[in-house]
Amino acid sequence: MGLRPNPTQRQRRLGIELRKLRDASGMNGVTAGAYAGLGPQHLGHIEAARTGIPEEKLRALLAAYGCNSKTKAEALVAMSQSTGKGWWSDYRKGPIPPSARDLAELEAMSAGHRSFQWMHIPGLLQTTEYMRALFEGGQPSAPPDDIDTFVNFRQKRQSILTRHDPPDFHAVIHEAALRMRMVSTSVMRRQIEHLVEMARLPHIRVQILPFDADVFPTGFGTTFVLFDHVVPELSTAYVEQPVSSPFISDQEQYRRFADSFQYLTRAALDPIDPNVEPEFYKRRDSLALIQHLLYTM
Incomplete structure (x- = not known):
């Protein structure tokens, strides 16, 4: 599957939030990606909103980053799973x-x-x-x-x-x-x-x-x-x-x-x-x- 040429605002926001959580955790791309079975380049594409992320890998990242707010975690999952269609x-x-x-x-x-x-x-x-x-x-x-x-x-x-x-x-x-x-x-x-x-x-x-x-x-x-x-x-x-x-x-x-x-x-x-x-x-x-x-x- 090719990379997104024009991600939506929702997709960009998800990537921004994941990058903020990773930075707050002090992890680099290699360490963080390992928790979810993602290479650093793949994780970089996710954070740049060039590609999506499966729910189970997203939840693994959130757990690794120490995202303890269930409400926020579910909101981020909802953002990732949304088709954006309306x-x-x-x-x-x-x-x-x-x-x-x-x-x-x-x-x-x-x-x-x-x-x-x-x-x-x-x-x-x-x-x-x-x-x-x-x-x-x-x-x-x-x-x-x-x-x-x-x-x-x-x-x-x-x-x-x-x-x-x-x-x-x-x-x-x-x-x-x-x-x-x-x-x-x-x-x-x-x-x-x-x-x-x-x-x-x-x-x-x-x-x-x-x-x-x-x-x-x-x-x-x-x-x-x-x-x-x-x-x-x-x-x-x-x-x-x-x-x-x-x-x-x-x-x-x-x-x-x-x-x-x-x-x-x-x-x-x-x-x-x-x-x-x-x-x-x-x-x-x-x-x-x-x-x-x-x-x-």
């Missing part, structure tokens, strides 16, 4: 890039999503007409069929929020995203109304970060999503950039983003609570700002 597999041919398919798989696997957006409404909370307007405006030369594919792919990603076991979803959205005129006023109005409706779901929390929030802006110049795993050290940060959108598995860097998100939640207005009548609000909150925006549109 609805996103139907998009291997076409305009959807591999990173977007990796994102869909990561979303499906995560127990919680924490998102900061300052220019757009988070993709999982977008209406169809809003996302279509963004795709058409951002890629004016794209064929109509490609735009349809982009929209369809994002719609399918959104299904995780309405499945029987949805992840906890917490979004901090800058006020700028609500005032942008990249879409028509009518589209933006319906998008904001949809945002409030989605906030009615018990697992979705939405906060608005107003322009006059007391935050230092240069620390949050990029949007990001934190994907929380049931095993905290397997959590991932996804940083959106124009050129590339890297998945960050380094836990020190992940914690920096997690700390930033906590800072943003403290600076943002109280979460949208559409179940409370507006006249009962006695302080500034996210719903009050949204109602003001809808009134002035």
Whole structure:
């Protein structure tokens, strides 16, 4: 069997975690591989995600490395045994890039999503007409069929929020995203109304970060999503950039983003609570700002 030319994010993450465990144990490739009947070159290919590893050999490595957490061990085994196939597999041919398919798989696997957006409404909370307007405006030369594919792919990603076991979803959205005129006023109005409706779901929390929030802006110049795993050290940060959108598995860097998100939640207005009548609000909150925006549109 040949080596993988383009490993997925999940496969790369498994290799990274195995290398971290081996380094922590102080073993070299020869010693570690011997515990599982693997040559050092083969083990190197596994750690580089160029090839897979059978379950029994993986468990032998984990035991040799002193991985005493049963939860973590089972999570790593699950990562290794997963076929990676899901609805996103139907998009291997076409305009959807591999990173977007990796994102869909990561979303499906995560127990919680924490998102900061300052220019757009988070993709999982977008209406169809809003996302279509963004795709058409951002890629004016794209064929109509490609735009349809982009929209369809994002719609399918959104299904995780309405499945029987949805992840906890917490979004901090800058006020700028609500005032942008990249879409028509009518589209933006319906998008904001949809945002409030989605906030009615018990697992979705939405906060608005107003322009006059007391935050230092240069620390949050990029949007990001934190994907929380049931095993905290397997959590991932996804940083959106124009050129590339890297998945960050380094836990020190992940914690920096997690700390930033906590800072943003403290600076943002109280979460949208559409179940409370507006006249009962006695302080500034996210719903009050949204109602003001809808009134002035």
